[in-house]
Amino acid sequence: MKKFNFFICLFALVLISCGDDDDAMVPQCVNPINLEESNITFDSVALSWDDLNNTNSFTVEYGLSGFEQGSGTTINSTENSLLLTGLTANTTYDYYVQTSCDVSNVSLWSEVKSFTTLASPVIPQFLTNLSDLNLFSGNLADLTPTPYAFEYELSTPLFSDYAHKHRFIALPIGTTLGYEDDGLPIFPDNTVIAKTFFYNNDERNLSLGRKIIETRLLIKIEGSWETADYKWNDAQTDAVLDFDGSVVPITWIDAEGDINNLNYEIPSNTDCFTCHQTFNEITPIGPRLRTLNFVKNGVNQLQQFIDENYITGISSSDNVSALPVWTDDSYTLEQRARAYFDIQCAHCHIKGGFCETQSPLRLDFESSFDDSKIFDQRFSIQSRISNFIPGFSMPFIGTTTIHDEGVELLQAYLDTL
Structure with a gap:
């Protein structure tokens, strides 16, 4: 009986030893390294990684930032790169990559990597709702411009019944304004100039909110400017295209504590043309380089635009005259x-x-x-x-x-x- 047990143990040792030898003969499948993202757009990204196994079978799992592995979307690839499409704009994603050396030999998952898609591009068209144009990021009433735009102020602004104005210019991706002279810059096609009018409910306490009335747009389409106005709803959640104009009753408290009431007039498109036309062609009025050329918060605004490459063809604001404040x-x-x-x-x-x-x-x-x-x-x-x-x-x-x-x-x- 002891001899029988001895042979059984010996046989088991041989099997274990053989198993160890077989494992040693199969190289370990190494997980991908050097994960990189490139060509990030508002709805796509190109992923790539290095493979140390000389194989052609990979699995990518991705999902919203912080997702639990196993609950994401998985895609197989036969190359050490992959183009992800159909993503949500302005969103952060996590992703992992795994290598499959063969059916029974797969690597560990790579380290987690993240990327954030770009904001949706501006739609340079007069759509029904202002929100459809992608001019603002996040909550519309916050008036946060798209990343493709830059805000500006005028040295001497137009008076509009004491309304406040929020101004910005949205340029097509990859373009800039061009320098010509002290007047209007050269605007590329599909430029959008936006100006939003609002009243603070109480100038002594801005935390009490504001009433947004309208957003006026100028869009350059095939070399010519077109105008339109968007009237904000009472809920301050969106604005609707309005070519006819209207009257909005406004009440606000000024810095002296006085209550002010007026019937604010939103212009019709015909009214817009009356002011925004020179030789019967629609043209912007405010953003001339000489009206942008002034010091704001200790910095010359025009020079800042030049330095940030919003305007090209000029290197110094000193070359532009300045309209007095x-x-x-x-x-x-x-x-x-x-x-x-x-x-x-x-x-x-x-x-x-x-x-x-x-x-x-x-x-x-x-x-x-x-x-x-x-x-x-x-x-x-x-x-x-x-x-x-x-x-x-x-x-x-x-x-x-x-x-x-x-x-x-x-x-x-x-x-x-």
Whole structure:
């Protein structure tokens, strides 16, 4: 019996020894290394990795960041690379890769790697809902521009019944603005210029929220500009295309604590054309390089745009003139008043503007004092800016109330003539 047990043990040792030898003859399948992502878009990514096994069978598992392995999406590949498509924009994903050397010999999973898809590209079309254009990221009412856009301000802005304005320019991917002169830059086709109008509920406490009224758009389509307006809903969740214009009652508390009420007028598309046309062609008004060329928060805004490659063809903002800031006392009274005239009035009172044949005034900043005819028309100017009478007051459209601070500036200037 002891001999029998001995032979059984000996036989078992032989089997175990043979098994060990067989395992030693099969190379271990090594997991992929050096995982990399490239050509990331809003809905796709190219993955690649290094294989130390000289094989052609891999499995990729991916899912939303933090997903539990085994619950993700798996795809097999016969190459050490794979193009993932159909992804969600502006989303972070995790992924793992495994090598299969043969049916019974697979590697461990690789280390986890992550990537984030880009934001959805802007749709340069006048779709029904503003949200469909991908101009904003996240909650629409936060007014966070798409990553493909940059915000800007004007040295002297247009007055619009004390409304606040949020401005940005969205450029097609891979393009920039081009430098031509101190006026408007060269805009590539499919550029979108957006301006959103809103009122803070209480200027003394911004945490009380705001009322967004409208978002005006200019889109350059096949070399020509087109305009449209989007009216925001009461829930502040979206805005709807509106070519006809409307009136929105507004109430807000100003910085002095006074309650203000007005009927805000959203312009019709015809109204937009009245101001945004030169020689019967639609054109932007605000973002001229000279109106962008000023110091904001300690930094020259135009130079920042140049440095960040939003504008090419120019290396220094010093090569561009600067429209004076109308509230800056370091400029002369005449410079401030002329800058105010330029941004408020010159789009109509200029050669080729809406009022070219109706008035001799030429109110662009570049016109000389004599050519401007301000002196000849000073009494008419004084009368039209000091009273609000529809069809008579200036500006002709776009306001329903007097800009007290602006009138004070212009009156002070006219009194010196």
